[in-house]
Amino acid sequence: MKQNIGFIGCGNMAKALINGMIQTDSVNPENIIVSNPSMPKLNEVREKFNINITQNNITVAENSDVVFLSVKPNKYTQVIEEIRNYIREDTIIVNIAAGVSIAECEQFFNRQTKIVKAMPNTPVAVGAGMIALSFNKTFTNQEKEKVELLFNSFSKTVVIDESLMDIEGAIGGSAPAFVYVFIEALADSAVMYGMPRDMAYRIVAQTVLGAAKMVLESGEHPAKLKDDVCSPYGTTIQSIASLEEHGFRNAIIQAVKANLNKLNS
Numbered sequence: 001m002k003q004n005i006g007f008i009g010c011g012n013m014a015k016a017l018i019n020g021m022i023q024t025d026s027v028n029p030e031n032i033i034v035s036n037p038s039m040p041k042l043n044e045v046r047e048k049f050n051i052n053i054t055q056n057n058i059t060v061a062e063n064s065d066v067v068f069l070s071v072k073p074n075k076y077t078q079v080i081e082e083i084r085n086y087i088r089e090d091t092i093i094v095n096i097a098a099g100v101s102i103a104e105c106e107q108f109f110n111r112q113t114k115i116v117k118a119m120p121n122t123p124v125a126v127g128a129g130m131i132a133l134s135f136n137k138t139f140t141n142q143e144k145e146k147v148e149l150l151f152n153s154f155s156k157t158v159v160i161d162e163s164l165m166d167i168e169g170a171i172g173g174s175a176p177a178f179v180y181v182f183i184e185a186l187a188d189s190a191v192m193y194g195m196p197r198d199m200a201y202r203i204v205a206q207t208v209l210g211a212a213k214m215v216l217e218s219g220e221h222p223a224k225l226k227d228d229v230c231s232p233y234g235t236t237i238q239s240i241a242s243l244e245e246h247g248f249r250n251a252i253i254q255a256v257k258a259n260l261n262k263l264n265s
Contacts, residue, residue, distance in 0.1 A: 003027070003150065006064030007034040008057050008079055009071035010045050013096060016125035017068065017154075018049055024127045026153035035060045061086040066094060066150065069105075073097040080108040087113070092147060094118050098169050099263055102136045102162055114138045116147055117162055119169045120155065121176050129155040130172045134162040170259040178255060183208060 005027050007014045014034065021027040033052040036042050042053040054060065061067060061083035071079055076097060087093070093115045095105050105115045115136045123129040131151050135144055144159075151157045160168060183204050190200035214225055230237040243249075 002031060003065040004063055005032045006060035006067045007032070007070050008060050008067065008083070009069070009075075010034045010036045010041050011070060012122065013120060014068065014070035015045060015048075016122045016129075017070075017120060018045065018051065020124040020127055020129060020154040022049055023125075024154040026150070033060055033063060057082050058086050061091070064091065066092045066147075068094045068096060070096055073100045076100050076105070077108055080105070084109045084111060084113075090114070092116060092143075096120060098166070098173065102134065106136060112138055114143065117165055118151070119165055119173050121173050123176060124155045127154055131155045131157045132165060132168040132172060133157055133159050134165060135159075166260055166263055167256075169263070170256045174259050178252065179208060 005021070007018065018032060018034070021032070022029055029050045030052070032049070033054060034042065034045055035054045035057045037055060039055065042055070045051060046053045057079060067083075067087065069076060069079060076095075089112070091114065093105065093109075093113055095102065095115055095117045096119070098119070102115050102117050105117075106113065109115075113136075116139070117134040119132040121129050121131075124131065133148065133151065135147070139147070148157055148159070158168075183201065186204045187197060187200035190203070191197050195203075211225075214220070215222055218225065226240070230240060
């Protein structure tokens with residue numbers, strides 16, 4: 001079913017979502033409209049994606065079946081106040097702001113509105129993202145399926161209780177940055193021992209991709225997969241021992257803790 005998709009705001013996450021939709025042929029560019037105060041940003045996304053643009057948020061609200069609120073959390077009140085009288089009863093509002101709850105959105109709209117909280121990550125741009133979804137009570141099961149069908153067309157999805165959304169944001173939304181740091185550090189070590197950097201990045205990135213695929217498709221516990229690589233008295237187990245000695249696991253756990261502390265501060 002053809003749907004008109006609107007984005008209020010065109011930051012990095014909006015661009016990642018748009019790219020994913022278009023690259024996977026989930027949504028035609030002609031059915032996407034984006035609003036933003038800045039014309040240079042709008043011209044950039046129009047040139048890149050061949051989508052519709054406007055500086056008027058109300059135009060997006062009036063012409064979209066699904067509206068992504070892709071502005072900073074501190075702009076939600078202002079944007080919702082501007083558009084709330086122009087959305088239809090069946091319009092689906094997608095809240096992608098960390099720290100803004102469904103209840104807060106409902107309060108801002110002050111009218112019955114279909115709101116889905118979504119926590120995407122930037123790999124949606126290449127059709128390999130993960131998006132967590134939570135629905136408010138206005139959705140029928142059929143409407144939920146319709147929303148899931150849209151998101152599943154360009155990403156993997158999981159429906160979770162909204163109480164888990166903050167931690168999902170840390171391990172799903174923010175964690176790609178952790179992985180990029182790991183890739184860069186591992187490639188740096190290869191460069192230190194003479195490997196060209198572009199070659200190191202290709203090898204490391206494919207290795208990370210393959211390891212993740214093994215976890216998803218083998219059904220094995222990550223510890224078992226790790227054990228399979230670690231031969232007795234071998235080089236890999238020595239590397240694992242060094243990671244443990246330098247607090248690798250705890251560093252990851254503390255990174256997630258810092259994420260949640262920041263969100264709740």
